[in-house]
Amino acid sequence: RRHGHNEADEPSATQPLMYAKVKKQPVAREIYGKQLIKNSIVDEDTAKQWMSDYRDALDKGEVVVDEHRPMRQHSVDWSPYIGNDWDVEYDYKVSIKKLKDLGQKITTYPEEHKLNSRVAKVYQERLKMAKGEKSMDWGFAETLAYATLVNDGTHIRLTGQDSGRGTFFHRHAVLHNQEDASTYMPLNNLGSEQGQIEIYDSVLSEAAVVAFEYGYATAEPKALVMWEAQFGDFVNGAQVVIDQFLSSGEQKWGRLCGLTLLLPHGYEGQGPEHSSARLERFLQLSADHNWSVCVPTTPAQVFHMIRRQHLRPVRRPLVVMTPKSLLRHPLAVSEMDDLADVGFQNAIAEIDDLNPKKVKRVVFCSGKVYYDLLKERREREQEDVALIRIEQLYPFPAEEVAEIMKDYQHVKDFVWCQEEPQNQGAWYSSQHHFWAAIPKGAQLSYRGRSASAAPAVGYISEHNKQQQKLVDEALTIK
Structure with a gap:
């Protein structure tokens, strides 16, 4: 130089x-x-x-190097997305008839296309879900969300190390013929007027792939662009892109971007490297409504979340802590009506028939730990603790939470419960939102793992002891 x-x-x-x-x-x-x-x-x-x-x-700021080849035309009109915030209204409704029709199409494939026996069983079960004969799981609801958008002409891109089948064998959007290795994608066979959906299995080079998808999303506002980490912690490799572009690109350069990150997150005893998508990092970077950070807990929620990201006239990133064990959890299911009649719920109230006047403690939580708390509370036949799920941690849904809290203005004991260590997860970054949500004079305390340098322990036995302890402490009123 x-x-x-x-x-x-x-x-x-x-x-x-x-x-x-x-x-x-x-x-x-x-x-x-x-x-x-x-x-x-x-x-x-x-x-x-x-x-x-x-x-x-x-x-003069002119271009001094001629483009060596013509660029493909992009959708350059960003005006519909300027000046709108995350809570802008949009049309989220889909008819039951349309859902069932698309459900049939995404479970249909040529008879001569021979599937792996396990994949064939997944599709047999999904056909029952499409007919309303079986509660729907995560993979079906997610794929159905894509179908509703593509059917109406939307262009979708999904990349990631195992995006075609899903890392946890849950998506199976791309079907591989076991006899000749050819592929078939039901989502690309919905009708002649449908939009384009591209699903690519990408290389283990997260910084490069996320940077490319960021660039794509800043050029195509009419496309739904998504990147899925194989495990949530794989996003560590793209942290420079997150910090310098995704979190602050709008504030620094006025550059809108609707990129969605799907980051598998949850504590199932798989050790420090495959438990956490580092939720705390994204919450620490949250300001100026720069993106949404969501932790959906039901198939219906992921259905509405995906559709909301594209349908509302907002183009800001979406960071999702997606599940692993909840993909097949017996309680994490939804019905067809849940997809048709409501939109995404930023916070979910108590679902059991508890008498609010008898509630002595309210536990706020997000993600998989909710089902651990629910299961334990039901086994105890306990009726004095209510469970409230925060499905969108940022921007914090203060109005929705306030509406739920109307039933608990007499309660003085509030808890935030999380699986992550105390110095990780949502506790430090979101605590001020929880304090603002509870009645004046009430107390808020933490229940979860102790602070730790590592995201999780390495032994399943120790993990189970910690998990049981935090659940017990969240539910036990002394």
């Missing part, structure tokens, strides 16, 4: 001999210009004029 680190640097301070030679070396423009003049290709005045014209163009 002729100027060292940058134009304000003084490289000869540490490399005097090298930069004494560099200063004597003519620049490439001079060498090339002299060669052109020597070969009578241009004269000296023309060469000087070229240099002058080039500098003038730079000063």
Whole structure:
């Protein structure tokens, strides 16, 4: 580098001999210009004029390098998405008839396309879900969300290490013929007027892939662009893209972007490297309504969350702590009516028939730990603790929570319960929202794992002891 680190640097301070030679070396423009003049290709005045014209163009901010190939036309009209915030209203309703029709189509494939026996069983079960004969699981609801959008002409991109089948064998959007390895995608066979859906299994180079998808999402506001980590912690490899572009691109450059990150997150005893998607990092970076951070707990919620991300006239990133064990949890199911009649719920009230007047403690929580709390409370036949789920941690849904809290203005004991260690998860970054939500004079306390340098322990036995302890402490009123 002729100027060292940058134009304000003084490289000869540490490399005097090298930069004494560099200063004597003519620049490439001079060498090339002299060669052109020597070969009578241009004269000296023309060469000087070229240099002058080039500098003038730079000063005016003009493009000085012609594109070597024509760019594909992009959807460049961003005006519908400017000035809208995350809580803007949108039309989320879908008819039962349409859902059942699309459900049939996404469970249909050519008879000669021979599936793996386990995948074939998944599709047999999904056909029952489409007919309303069986409660729907996560994979079906998610795929049905894509179908409703693609059917109406939306372009969808989904990339990730195992996005076609899903890391946890739950999606199976791309079907592989067991006899000739050919593939078939039901989502690409909905009808002649449908939009395009692209699902690619990407390489283990998270920074490169997330950066590419960020760029794509900033160029195509009419497309739903998504990246899925194989495990949530894989997003660690793309942290530079998150910090410099995704979290702050709008504030720094006025650059809108609707990229969605699907980050598997939850404590199932798989050790420190595959438990946490580092929720705390995203919450720490949350400000100015720069993105949404969601932790959906039901198939209906993921259905509405995906549709909301595209249908509402807002183009800001969506960060999702997606589940692992909840993909097949017997309680984490939804019915067809849940998809048709309501939109995404930013907070979910108590679902059991408890008498609010008898409630002595309210537990706020997000994600998988809710089902651990629910199961334990039901086994205890306990009626004095209510469970409230915060499905969107940022922007915090203060109005929805306030509506739920109307039943608990007499309660003085409030708890935030999480699986993550105390210095991780939502406790430190979101605590002020919880305090603001509870009645004046009430107390808020923490129940969860102790602070830890690592996201999780490495032994399943220790994990189980910790999990049982935090659930017990959240429910036990002394």
